Amino acid sequence: MSASETIKDVREHPFLREFPEDVVDRLVQLATIREYEAGARLCREGDLADRFFLILDGGVAVELHAPHAGKRRIQTLGAGDAVGWSWIVPPYRWQFDVITTQRSRVAEFDAGQLRELCDREHTVGYLVCRRLLEVLARRLAGTRLQLLDLYA
Amino acid sequence: MTEASVNLNNGGSMHEGTETVLEPTTTAHPLTPVFTRVVRVRRETKDTWTIWIERPDVYPGHRPGQFNMLYVPGVGEVPISIASSQRESAARIAHTIRRVGPVTSALVALRKGDYVGIRGPYGSHWPVGSAAGHDVVVIAGGLGLAPLRPAVVELLKLRRKLGALALLYGARTPEDLLYQRELAKWRQVLDFQLLVTVDRGTRDWHGHVGVVTTLIPGISFDPSRTIAFICGPEIMMRFAVRELLSRGVPPNQVYVSLERNLQCAVGFCGHCQLGPKFICADGPVFPYDVIEPYFLVKQL
Structure with a gap:
């Protein structure tokens, strides 16, 4: 896949959809494309949340390790999803483990650079935070449905 | 949930477009088995x-x-x-x-x-015959796969006449998945998007975890030419309908199957009444635009 195709994939990621072109340009400049084999760990609970991820291809699992119960898969995410908000919420520590479930291609953003951009340019910060809020709202709604135990 | 409403995840009279026709019963007297x-x-x-x-x-x-x-x-x-x-x-x-x-x-x-x-x-049935020429999205939750299973079987027989075909199935845990052998067989069918998710994963589960609506972005379909069949807990159906409508699927192309306290099954006793509709006789399969006014009314 060529560099221009990769950049196009990032620009067309749902997280950036309908953002003004200049905002997308600024964000894409901060992105690094990485490929991971299945089973790679993107985040470890308790570690510094120093990155933000947009999944371009593949998928990840959000997991939590419980004593005597082993790892528990809490949620799976795929292409088009965003991963992680701990990078913008103090104390900037991952709350969960995130592992790739298949070979995956992701756009990674350095959390420090992204926070700095959001702080410096409030329009960018507002758009990023609003979009993250949409992600959070969707995940919260899903979690509430899971808590209802609808299929019992 | 009463026993009379359990397991009827859909049934019905017929909705092919606007037509509603009651099927004949098995005996001379409608209440005699x-x-x-x-x-x-x-x-x-x-x-x-x-x-x-x-x-x-x-x-x-x-x-x-x-x-x-x-x-x-x-x-x-x-x-x-x-x-x-x-x-x-x-x-x-x-x-x-x-x-x-x-x-x-x-x-x-x-x-x-x-x-x-x-x-x-x-009761009414899934308008499988109307699916020709459309993309078809089938969304099942829990036991809701049971009344959708015959629709999936018939859709697969119609496969060449359909556009995209997808089945999204959500269950509580991996142990609660119905028809596991059949699901494995369906996975081998070319051109059939089958995605399964569970609310709670187990140590051995390597598939999706999350509510069934989270699978929708993972499938390919053209909303404007999509027909959708949804069956499962009513809350799940509400969220699934919302997700499909937000993507542009026309409300009259979304079919849901409702369940209420069914007793007589012939539109006589009124136990299953939902607004002006009897689930047993007018439903249980309804086009969403027909049932929408009553779908969110509490206590109905």
């Missing part, structure tokens, strides 16, 4: 079984999404979705039953050769 024999029983999960019965001579045939009233003498009668397509077998009828009360407990205790009372089929 005929007796037939159980020919096979298969355990699906810890609390759910599929029971195949001989098709009675007077049984007029059914369409995907309809239901039968099953009767155990001395115990009672409950509505149960039909889980098989006539295209699989005209000689026997499958019902997938979750054990939740006295009647369903008696039903799942039946063994090959035992007799069971049946009347039906009743």
